[in-house]
Amino acid sequence: MEANLLAKKFLKKRVEPINVEKINSVSEMLSAFNDTSFQSRNLAKCADIYVKMLQDPDQPTIFLGLAGAMIPAGMKRVVSTLVRKRMVDVIVTTGSNPYHDIVETFGYLHYKGSPDMNDMELFRYGIDRIYDTLAEDTKYRKVDDRLAVLADEIRKREPDRITMSSREFLYVVGDLIDKEGIEKEKRNSFVWNCWKHGVPIFVPALCDSSIGLALTQHYINCISKGLKPLIIDQIKDNTEIFNIKKSSKKTGVIYIGGGVPKNYIQQTAYLEEIFGIPNRGHDYGFQITTDRPEWGGLSGCTFKEGISWGKEKHTGMYTACYCDATIAFPLIVKAVLERLGNKWTRKRKTKN
């Protein structure tokens, strides 16, 4: 009986059976998910943590880690919305995300296909497949050529400038989109929106992408002509993002997938640890992932594990939702927008 009384402390909040008939919006769906279980509840927590991050009067700097191929997945406007409304302050991404974004601003689209297509046939037709999505290889080549020329132009414009961080290069790409991109696609481009709204984009593994391949064309071309090519200085990126972290009173992190973007944002907190700035783990965080901790990789590791490293604080708010990002990410963003109101834009004292 006494055990029963003690048990009560654990049995306070009922699981509320969700009534979809009464739900009128995505936000209401996610609110109801707060009282269901398993991954729906975690999805609800992600939205809640995001709202808390955004409304924290200390204005945490919000880092968005973007892995995968989110643009062929149709997610670029979701990111652009976050940028326009100042709901993220820094983006760290694989090279493929800005690359595919640029491709579309040049009017070269991605198309719906299927994972069961005949890849030998696609190869013959010059079509590249990304799971259930298709692209024209020749169009990719045109973009590569333009980006290679862009590097030439940078070198010509500023002959004394030999190195650039990936962030600086992506800013120049934003400028290119502004000048040469198709109007309609430009508005939806997250690279262009970042350029316009002062949100830095870091691509730590820039060489590992089609942007990197374009820069390789430029590089080989320069060398063959005895010219000095543009050098992407990845450690400069580290100092830049470190400065952002250091000057932020608080920070929040959003991981769409894992990979380099997640680890790179994680390590900004760890870098401070190294430089003797104590207790600087990120204050808020949520992750959408289909990976899992049991394989020991950083992509699937838990926020809890990050606490041991000082990358997260034990007093922080974190959650992970195990779900494909193409489902969870638009739902979370939509729910947050509904809660904050259509006109809402985050006010930032300072630009990052």
Add this chain to the structure above:
Amino acid sequence: MEANLLAKKFLKKRVEPINVEKINSVSEMLSAFNDTSFQSRNLAKCADIYVKMLQDPDQPTIFLGLAGAMIPAGMKRVVSTLVRKRMVDVIVTTGSNPYHDIVETFGYLHYKGSPDMNDMELFRYGIDRIYDTLAEDTKYRKVDDRLAVLADEIRKREPDRITMSSREFLYVVGDLIDKEGIEKEKRNSFVWNCWKHGVPIFVPALCDSSIGLALTQHYINCISKGLKPLIIDQIKDNTEIFNIKKSSKKTGVIYIGGGVPKNYIQQTAYLEEIFGIPNRGHDYGFQITTDRPEWGGLSGCTFKEGISWGKEKHTGMYTACYCDATIAFPLIVKAVLERLGNKWTRKRKTKN
């Protein structure tokens, strides 16, 4: 160049970047997902296939396979809505789903917990954990006792009736809920709604659940007193569901998870194959699963594989969405309800 022309046939439908700012409902979200990629597109297809199933003038019989612990997950009203609106005709489930449903109709709830709780402590307090959800063990015991007595009553009421299919037993349970269940919870109970609306519930592995444990109490008790216990005749279930399949012009299947419910519904089509009724695979199907084909199990197998067996037709419409059901299932049902209109109820010529 010619290749380019041929390529065109593959490049017809653009991936449309989703604009969450313009979306006003769950249905619109899922419609937009039709033009995104990866699992969001598959989620959209599930809703589309469901609508097609429901609007097919041949009125396919719709089988819902329900694995997992969907009631502690808060999903019972979603199922009840489908039953009330005649959007499913037959339910095949694990024993735990009706069991937890009954528990709640008796006023014993499930509570929100966390996967990181101290299970030794919970054990001391008589609390059972299901991932992030909690229940009181003593309350489960009360329900077990009532179900054991129910079996006693059945035997007394009809002394000549020694066997019952699981479907028949679940109908009696529905009746019990109607008489003894708490009003508020009753309305939301899927077992009660099935009882009320004539939707049969099959539990092929009834012994493998707390209902089975209650029947074991009854059984041991009868044997000790020299009485004949109630026998659940699982092969009778097979003949019953076979008759439903046989008398249906068309069939559609919905798999929430895999396990016995999926296989059991799959095999209704295969049973017909065995009895020499050709070409009787299910006509429509969608599955929400977190399993995958690579392990060779039936839970994760594709609809495509089912075609080789004759369980599915190569002319049918099928899709699988790899996602936790607590996210995908309510979204699909909500989107379908919005498309069909609030007042819509499926008209059925005949009761199953």
Add this chain to the structure above:
Amino acid sequence: MEANLLAKKFLKKRVEPINVEKINSVSEMLSAFNDTSFQSRNLAKCADIYVKMLQDPDQPTIFLGLAGAMIPAGMKRVVSTLVRKRMVDVIVTTGSNPYHDIVETFGYLHYKGSPDMNDMELFRYGIDRIYDTLAEDTKYRKVDDRLAVLADEIRKREPDRITMSSREFLYVVGDLIDKEGIEKEKRNSFVWNCWKHGVPIFVPALCDSSIGLALTQHYINCISKGLKPLIIDQIKDNTEIFNIKKSSKKTGVIYIGGGVPKNYIQQTAYLEEIFGIPNRGHDYGFQITTDRPEWGGLSGCTFKEGISWGKEKHTGMYTACYCDATIAFPLIVKAVLERLGNKWTRKRKTKN
């Protein structure tokens, strides 16, 4: 510095880089895995726990839960070895495992295929696909017919016996294999070895398998002739396995996959809880699974969760290895055999 001293208690056992050049057997590989990390270490733990179970002087009763389609996977001799050497005492399985085992004893084999085959073509040729494995549908039909006749024979032989547990039926099937099975395959059949060595096989969801379909043929045939069909009494199975559990001083569990077999073995401990026998959780356990806890289902749940229910003891030894069973299961069994010696057979005071 003090923290450093305290830290030492956590830093005692080094991760030892595995040297595959020095390894001479599967057992040595798994021993080395004890000092590596992630799932290789968990695999090593499974073998260690199995050895401990087998060498416990209290002779725990060992339950093997067998999900999936392990016979088309080529795993039947692994199970047969365990049975012959008395390394398992009770088997709980899906119906497909004994069914495919019977099929092979009749000389109808499974063949190597590929997951990318054209399933429409396979259907036309009467070939059933199980991921990368094939079978002839007409051969399955012959076995079904024989099993249907077996049920007829049982009814004729013992006209007063109307019900049987699944365990009893599987014993009769073992006898059928002994009389009619092909000699070579018989030796490898796990159903036959169980029959010969007195290891009971429980199939809680017998109706949900081709054996169930064969019994359905028998059933429908009997009804149409006005005869009483054989009834599989699943609750009798519960009383039988409950008696085994109750009479065992200790118990160990092995889960190859999840599904009904895992839950059914788990609930034997819970059944004792219900009958007021306290503290009766299983003492040893290991699970090979590709499922995960985050979806809230029983298949993927942890042993730790089972402690809250009393299905496991907090003093017990448990581990889970996240790996496809077709890799992990033969490795564990081989390593254990090497450690115990080729001639070793477990001595059992009593038959179960």
Add this chain to the structure above:
Amino acid sequence: MEANLLAKKFLKKRVEPINVEKINSVSEMLSAFNDTSFQSRNLAKCADIYVKMLQDPDQPTIFLGLAGAMIPAGMKRVVSTLVRKRMVDVIVTTGSNPYHDIVETFGYLHYKGSPDMNDMELFRYGIDRIYDTLAEDTKYRKVDDRLAVLADEIRKREPDRITMSSREFLYVVGDLIDKEGIEKEKRNSFVWNCWKHGVPIFVPALCDSSIGLALTQHYINCISKGLKPLIIDQIKDNTEIFNIKKSSKKTGVIYIGGGVPKNYIQQTAYLEEIFGIPNRGHDYGFQITTDRPEWGGLSGCTFKEGISWGKEKHTGMYTACYCDATIAFPLIVKAVLERLGNKWTRKRKTKN
């Protein structure tokens, strides 16, 4: 009947039930897996493809992609064996693999822990957790400091050299290990073995690792002193690996996990496509992964998808085994070593 005859062409190779009692080595286990199903068969195929790669008289250049944290996992000697025996020609890796390797050569070990540890407590004690493995944070700091000084030394030694590819930097690190590493650990270090045997190590995202953090210390320090820091020129890496690919008649790829290493090796073939060198996809490939294609990311994508891009050839030999690398990788390497003989070393006409 005719269908039966046609069916025969699909039913040629039986699934052979594995007999673990007759198996005497890891190689025999994997040979037997060739005739089982699901992931065990895929594991067997990986070993077979590896042997074919190694014995191809055209001497394909073999690229090893190494993601994850394989050194805390205890896998460094497996990689070192491959390097010493010339079984790989090029390594592409995350930064964490060489970093943890260096750490151990300095005598700072990784320790066995558990995923359930209290991370707040670990943080207080200066212990970093990687799933079930532990490390001392202060030891990591010492290595970071040494690496930062190494960069200083490089700049001092060659004042005119401002840039280096990651490959060049890793070579210098190999030299450092040779001079300052602990003898016993040095022999097992894969970085040292690569240095000794002329196997280049590429780390495309070097900034995204503790090596990158050390270089950031160096960088910030230089800037503060008005000195020019060492710049890691990632596009130079691209030209270097491109030259290796271009000069190779054939190529084989091994992916342990996905991430940047997989994509980076994939794109070497694509780079040739861009430079107008047709039909240059990799000729052999196998991947060990726990990711899956359905999320649309490059880590989980199939070799089949790569064919559409020209990254793989439709005439090539490829397979993927879905399994944790800490299990599959040592098994494959061991089986291959047994097949080739203990003394076997791959003869290479030329150094890469």
